[in-house]
Amino acid sequence: MGVVTARDQQATNASSQRAGPRTAAPQSGFAPWKNPSLPPIVRFEGITKRFDDFVAVNDVTLDIYEKEFFALLGPSGCGKSTLLRMLAGFERPTQGKTIVAGQDISDLPPYQRPVNMMFQSYALFPHMTVEGNIGFGLRQEGMPKNLIAERVDEAMGMLELRQFAKRKPNQLSGGQQQRVALARAIAKKPRIVLLDEPLGALDKKLRQQAQFELMRIQETTGTTFIIVTHDQEEAMTVASRIAVMEKGVLVQVATPGDIYENPKTRYIAGFIGDVNIFEGTVSAIGDGCIEINAKDGYQFKTRSSEPVAVGQQVCLALRPEKIRIAHEQPASAVNAIPGKVEDIGYLGSISHYHVRTAPGERVTALRANAAHTVERPISWEDGVWLDWPVDAGVVLTG
């Protein structure tokens, strides 16, 4: 569609300026959650929500800070949407308090809360124009007409919607509708914008552009964004911090980098990115490293940030990109296991190698396809060695 191209350009510009650093090392200076004297803008205090005997959200306590782009991540049915809807006021917590900017808003109806939401279905008013939709919230405040027009125009400008001002929602493409929904949510300049799977209906390419657009809007307006998503890549891309939920419980709250590098549980390790898991027991502890007797007979040496005891059941989680794969046995590797290549997933710049080890376990390793490789290429049925250093893996006790 021709409409999006101008905007695409901008989205791509925005992305090139600020992609990279976000996932690896979240904006160097911005870490309000590390500052104990700073009050959070949103505080969930022991929030529980029950529907009959189903516990959708179970005793969640969580602080979110001003100007954060905070993601609630989890599979469908994990309670993330319910938590967001309780903040918007559509659901009442069975127990617990919701505090926004120091004020307990648990008993306020949705229309008196200082938050605005962007809905998964966009929920645009079908009988109003784009302008009418964006100005709806302002009209509720009884703002003077010329001021409303100004603010609507500002929001339309920010999202490149001016040319569609007089159109009805059903005359817009999916991407345009999505932008109207966002414009409507920010038009009132709320302190907090809630986004419930905001990009779920877009196709993959449009979705990536929209993610960068969300980040751009969040930064220019300086608003706190809270996004609910089941897409881990999306959460990693946009968020300053991610809260992973499973079955109504908060499992881990951390920056995207932290979650990827130091997942707290096996579940998170598997949910975010690919991972190889070796189960075993701790056999020795010493000099900052521990030794693990894996179930299938191998012995691994690895660093552990988790305090463990000898004899404890643990898992060693290894990201595929941290495993080296070679034809020859490495001379001085701490952890090395032989195997046979069963499958190769060629993805262009990289390849996935699925290797079957002697005891029958399947391990995935990843290697960049550099063109100047002098080595003989690895192919199906080749005997190979996998090895990794002591600091490659993460020890999981949960």
Added chain:
Amino acid sequence: MSAKANGLGRWYVIAAPYLWLLIFFLIPFFIVFKLSLSDVATAIPPYIPTFSWSEGIGKFISQLDFENYTFIFGDPLYVNAYLSSLKIAAISTVLTLLVAYPMAYGMARAPRAWQPTLMMLVILPFWTSFLIRIYAWIAILKPEGFLTMFLMKLGIISEPLQIMNTTTAVYIGIVYSYLPFMILPLYASLEKINPALLEAAQDLGSRPWRAFWQITFPLSLPGVFAGCLLVFIPAVGEFVIPDLLGGSDTLMIGKTLWNEFFNNRDWPLASAVAVILLLVLTIPIVLFQRQQQNERESGR
């Protein structure tokens, strides 16, 4: 629920239709029941006892009895009227289904562009007066009516047809008037069926006729069920059709009730007839409500 947050306003919305239905739909049934225990009298209103505060509730209750019920069950006329109503309603329901199913099936398979028009054509008679549509049949069915003239011209019959004022005329009348009520739910359930299911069945070796019985028909059963109840329940208590098209030998309980009330002015007996009719219809009505409820829940 979105509206839960705003307590009081919510109750206003609920209260208006709720109270209206309580007063004008539910409470009247209790009055009917009470009256069915009273006796007929030549007074205004034409029954005793009437409740008065001065005499107290004890005396009032002591005058109520089940006399009307024992009378109804003792008189074969009433018992037969109930049985015959159920029989006529049941037969008409089956006939309506037999007429409606091929129509609904044809509509569901018709080209997409025709479907709104066909729907419209089914709904249109439903919006035109019931009474007028029954009236239209009198001119057709009477001995010197259109049907006789048409068939005599074709030489199929030589004597005038004797359909008017018989139970057959009542069947025709019920099938005709209730046809839209059967077609609409049938069409709705047939139209929902994914054509890929039939393709899959045929791909797996099922011949069209078998595919119909194994796939289409079972999936249309909710529509069949809803349609049958929509026809059967009101047909049991039908008054206009047996009154205008039926004969003196056509016993239907709606007509009996009407006669007791308007001609004999026996309000208590008419009430007792109504109470028993209601009890007879309780099971189908409850089934109907279940079905509507399910429809709504699944529509979510």
Added chain:
Amino acid sequence: MNKNFSWFNLTSITLGFAFLYIPILLLVIFSFNESKLVTVWAGFSTKWYSSLLENQALKDAAWVTIRVGLVSATVSTVLGTLAAITLVRMGRFPGRTLFSGMIFAPLVMPEVIIGLSLLLLFVAMGFDRGFWTITLAHITFTMCYAAVVVQARLQDFDKSVEEAAMDLGATPVNTFFQVTLPIIAPSVISAWLLSFTLSLDDLVISSFATGPGATTLPMKIYSQVRLGVTPEINAISTILIGIVTIGLLLAAYVTKRQTERSERERRKAFGATG
């Protein structure tokens, strides 16, 4: 499922619609018959229509019927819309099962029972029977149809649209008038039309609920039909059928034009930019 539209399908549709429409057509045709016999054609004439105009009792009955229809359809649409909202949007509340029971039962309840029970209520309450008791009775049974019509539309539309309005600061009342009502408006209009037609049509319930002095058109027609078939009844029936048909066709035409227009605008919008 529109595959293989066969001869069998075409035949069953054709025969079915012939069955539905031939009686009505005959009735309409013979309302223009010169002869007093309704089954033998004796030439075209509109004399039965002019004789209707001179029939004061019939005109009175028509006027009563229209007034009852206007008042009861309006009240029943309001109550029915509230009932639909209660059914679809209010979640659970004490007595919900009873409530939905009272909405759906009148749809199938034999009219003689509804009529009798309402009459006994009016007698017990000491109401003067006539125009207002008929109207009350009609509101009661038509509001259930209105509720079902509106409910179907409410169920279809995305609840988050209402949530969005409240999220943007609209109170529940504002949300209803600014968002919900405009969206469900077509169904509210059809609910009104249906209530009006049902009220116009009703014989049995009106016969119970009425008192001396208030006779509706169906009651009048019924008492004449009992005496036999006359071209005059054909004429009045034709007028009633004509009104309903024109109304429905008009409604269908308007909806069709609306959808066509929005479809055109849609196409234009995408054609111009993409």
